[in-house]
Amino acid sequence: MTEKNEMLPKMWQVLFVLGGFLVLAFIFISSGIGVQLALFGGWFLAFAVGKSMGMAYADMEKAAIKGIANGMNAILILLTVGALIGTWISGGIVPSFIYYGLQTIHPSIFLLATLLITSITSLTTGTSWGSAGTAGIAMMGIGAGLGMPPALTAGAVLSGAYFGDKLSPVSDSTILTATMSNVDVIDHVKAMIPVTVPAYVITSIAFTIVGFRYSDGAADLSQVETVMGSISTIFNVNLFSLIPMALIIALLVMKKPAIPVIAFGAFLGVVWGVVFQGLPATVALTTAWAQIPQDTGLEFIDNILSRGGMASMLGSLVIIIFGLGFGGLLGEIGVLKKLTRVLLDKWVTNAGTASVATIITGFFGNFFGSGMYVALILTPKIMSEKIDELGLDRRVLSRNSEFGSTLTSGMVPWSDNGVYMAGILGVSTLEYLPFMWLAFSCIIISIIYGFTNRFLYDSVMKES
Template sequence: MKQVRLPSMFEIVCVLTLFLLIVFSFTSYFDLPIQLALFISWFLAIILGLRLGYRYQDLQGMITKGISNGLEAILILVSVGALIGTWIAGGVVPTLIYYGFEFIHPSIFLLATLVICSITSLATGTSWGTVGTAGIAMMAIGQGLGIPLPLVAGAVLSGAYFGDKLSPLSDSTVLAASMSKVDVISHVRAMLYLDIPAYIITALLFTGVGFKYGSKHVDLDKVSYLQGQLTSTFDIHVWMLIPAVFVIVMLALKMPSMPTIAAGSLLGVLWAVWFQDMSFVKALGTAYNGFSIDTGVKFMDDLLNRGGIEGMLGSVAVIIFGLGFGGLLEHLGVLKVIVSKFQHKLHSAGNVTLSTLIVALLGNIFGCAMYVSIILTPKIMEDSYDKLRIDRRVLARNAEVGGTLTSGMVPWSDNGIFMAGILGVSTLSYLPFMWLSFVSILLAIIYGYAGKFIWYTDKPAENTQVS
């Protein structure tokens, strides 16, 4: 076997620049699928690996190992697709929309969106499931109330990601803790020192903006018309929400995510048969094909015609290609070489925090999947924390802030594609309104340079414990 070596900065810059050129040209100029761009990018990394002395068999093993690290995410995503399709068919999502029109005042709508999505995500541990159910409902209500959809999407994502990175049920929370070698509950407690202030600031921002739009005249005739369309298309009653309550309770009881969400999908099928006069075969088909209806009202059709496993396959492909590319980057030492170039500057908690956030963002940009970022960042940055004797809980917190909260900002990442597709708003349109992400990142940097809520392993025990 040839002697292998680490890549040079010149080689890294060439590969990553070509990657960005391919991604941007495919999506912005040629209108080609991002999945094809990511697949081609595999071969950029493979060529680099061969140049570094690796055998092709070794490089293929790096790809498959990288993909295997994110298989749980693929299973959950497939289950969420089935859930969305059957819950629309069963009247669960339409009922959420109907009662949202009934009870949520325009002035507090954005705040309510933030809170509802936060609670749903905390209870279920999945931002994807939250956006695909409660998020769809809030987008519909927001459009009915005349509130700009990118702003509504920002509130939905702020709530969904808040719960996703705090819930002990969340796979990203568990992964960030385990990769940093930290107990999950200790990780969540450490996150609270950052997340609670960030959430309060975000809530105040959405409240202030909400009053601006709520003070405007709301077209009540349009709201009544949309409610009428829902009641004429679906059987709307409070017991339509039982499948949602079931899933939330089961996940709160720490039942496994994938089978619980699949069971919720089955309830959606049964609700479609029992309450929406749909045949069992057609109702079951919505789990794969998604829900489809022609009401004659474009807004309603755009809102309701979605979901299904088939609709998730594009995102599944992004995750597979992203994880494979990330696996190659990890084993070839690309990000580690980049970090090593400014390792001598990582002499303070502030510099280490900022570097961790940058590495996590790069993981999303070049790995194209949140799981790539959360897996790679602790591995790359752990030595820097250990040298400064900074507690690994700080590493886990910064890795999750940088990895989870920036994942929806990258248009070609798994989260960016999924969120834009489900919410019907482009990534670059909702990005300026992801206020929880921006506030959390800013607070993390401030904490690092100010030395606030930064714990050290060589301090007395009472000062290193998070109460």
């Protein structure tokens, strides 16, 4: 490593950047200005610290651009999913799924069904974004019709979506975490099972218990007929409309490239809009950019059916761009490394504290780096030396890096996942956060295992 890369900021400089950013975020969000400008303002706090350390502005600018480039795949998927949702709503695909879901799913099992459906979708496709953008948004519509609190439904969607994203051997986040931790992908998945299975059981029981609350009249069942009637009046509801969803999920399961597959799904939405909804071709195509506002007379269902289109993603896009650039700058000036080194040197002395530190580092990667991939790359790099020093298996590192990075990515309002999930599901990050029960269960169980020396695989990996 070069001398420049070894140079780290002082703690007061770290606090100046991170504390200054948090102050800006609080002021701007509470004033209704939005977090975009706070993230952009954070760039200049980082520039100031970098210059005080003798860094060249050109190098810092390149670091910000590189940070944005590292998240370009997420940016393109975000726009493509926006087009897919827009055409799938106008083409009657999502409305038909909601209609038939309201016919078949009873309120008492709805939350459990949401968890299972999104889990299967994400496990087979390996993508939480694809799961939330297809099955997830449809389940949000069904939940609205059943009178479920949107934040609670979103919690079930996210629990299922992240279950498959981190456990599927075809997930890019799973592969990246294993690679960065120098662990075989299948060994990495196996190491997560002892934590994930009990956490999933706990989550399933919790959503089932809460779901039964809505089987005794808490949900307005008369509203279901009203919603179904409104949907069938505006849209031509038919079983053929479920074909695109099944086809796109099948293509993702076959590991076809996500962006072309999702774009093809958006094209099918245009075709379905023309053929089954009688829309002019130009109007159907326009919904890929901006959705046609719907008026069913029910505000909560209008909010679902008026969603989508690339234009609806532009605000989220700016947050991701500024956030990724800010994360790149923090990496360049050494803020994250300095912060974690201070924590590691002082109190990481055993498997339990190492588990906590790894998960916290992953969360810091999302909180200050604004991107799941930033967290997944930084966490193993920062923690690997300490894990080896303690004689722990690298699978403990990969497992906790996954939990700290993937499972907390949707908890940060300005991270790529937090922005995406809030925009897709129509529920703010802080509203659905308390109901991300799978994430909390996995993190707690993993920390317990660390302090009780369970499932640490102390000697196996050293031989492989």
